[in-house]
């Protein structure tokens with residue numbers, strides 16, 4: 001059982017018991033949150049998320065449905081296995097929009113771009129946009145600030161829901 005829990009921590013988020021904007025992990029950071037918030041009594045898990053939302057330093061929280069306690073963490077990922085019925089919820093990286101000449105679409109194209117550019121490492125979303133602008137048959141791109149990956153695609157329309165912190169941007 002311990003090995004299974006460790007495995008789940010390593011492979012990352014599971015199907016969620018966490019509010020929108022958070023990924024559910026099996027695990028815990030030892031102790032009762034941080035100076036941001038420790039053992040706060042809240043009406044529901046969504047209030048714990050609202051508290052964490054309000055603090056840029058808050059990267060995750062733990063919440064227990066049985067005790068309605070909320071711990072706010074500065075660490076993003078669990079370091080030990082699950083504690084009691086606490087859900088560990090990790091804040092998703094903000095998407096932060098599209099550069100000029102592009103508009104944001106709330107979705108993702110399956111796969112990784114086209115022959116124009118797939119899984120290219122670029123340091124900024126503006127560079128990814130310029131790569132797409134440079135090709136007349138590129139109509140969209142997607143970019144992640146955390147992975148620093150740029151995919152550019154000949155299709156204008158995304159065909160599935162949002163993926164991680166990838167922002168899908170369509171050429172105007």
Ligand SMILES: *[C@@H]1O[C@H](CO)[C@@H](O)[C@H](O)[C@H]1NC(C)=O
Pocket residue numbers: 016017018045065085086087
């Ligand atoms: C806690 O309760 C909420 C609201 O009923 C539910 O969505 C969530 O899945 C529960 N979390 C856990 C870890 O059971």
Ligand SMILES: CC(=O)N[C@H]1CO[C@H](CO)[C@@H](O)[C@@H]1O
Pocket residue numbers: 109110111112113114115153154155157158159
């Ligand atoms: C390689 C790849 O994933 N290309 C995609 C570009 O967008 C079109 C339209 O959504 C997809 O069909 C392709 O799979």
